[in-house]
Amino acid sequence: MTTTSILTLSLEDFLNKPNIDESPAWEYINGKMLQKPMPQTHHSRLQLKLATAIELVAESNQIALAFPELRCTFGGRSIVPDIAVILWDKIPFNEAGESENSSFFSAPDWTIEILSPKQNSTKVIDNILHCLEYGSQLGWLIDPDERSILVFQPQQTPKIYKSNLSENETAQQTLPILDTIDLRITAEQFFGWLKMNP
Template sequence: MTIASTQIKGLTLEEFLQQDYIDESPAYEYIDNQIIRKPMPKTHHSRIQLKLASLIESATLKGNKVMAFTELRCTFCDRSIVPDILVVETEKIPLDEDGELENNAIFFSPIWTIEILSPSQTPTRVIDNILFCLENGPQLGWLIDSQEKIIMVFQPEKPLKIYRQDETLPIIENIDLSITPNNIFSWLKIK
């Protein structure tokens, strides 16, 4: 089922989660009692998401205390969002009886949320999701803007900081990674 409107009112969070269409691509989110469809990614978004998620996953320290995912639904505190990239603590991930990841959404906040701004997105809505996550437990939030070639970094009890060019970006614990905006935006060039 495809919904034409990008905003639909009238469902509770529990009713929203029962809808078949919410995980169509692009996914739907439930924010402030509204159903909002994410925009379809373009090449910049898709390339950065693929490369960055892979890099984060390969940089996790031994013991796999954290794990990276892309486009995984997170439902918590009366909101259901789908960050572009998220990092969660492995101990919180539900497992089935065979010790494998449950094939489901998560019902807690990630410790690191990364959003990649698409041309059709307003920064306000994306920043609101990052701030909402930070209010509910995460250690770090990034908003990557490939048009402006900047990365906005959000951290609890610290002012917003914009990183440019060769400034080393902050990373959460348990990930051995040193990366700059220039590293990330270099992925947009064909070498």
């Protein structure tokens, strides 16, 4: 992963910089600015399909919203998960019934990261663990190249779910989702979204 960093600066200085939300977004971790890698097709496709699937079952029932690339600032960091799932009662709404047009100043309830080619998985896992430390209930690290999803939950050993392996029983197991979201999907079904029907 190619990252660009600058001299150590404060979180407040970082948030006042005009370019942090350019694409790809910048994150603030351990006093440094790091730019996320530009996603490629597998990353973008899985991000779109998963966010849409979550929205279909969660928004209509006012359970949660899935926000792609939402800046979340908490615990001394400012990160931009590929998808941040926020429970309904934590979303700030204005008088018009619209969600406030701002960053989110808390850990997402479910943080989802999709690895890009050559991206450092340790840095991404570090962000997921930071989210769990500050209140996230669930974290996913999706590796499209390996066809795997590493699932993190508080006080539990991470578990890996893989697709396309006949000897791998996790391919057909339902992936852990937030309890209130009625979405049932396996790793096999999830990575099936990469297939296109001509």
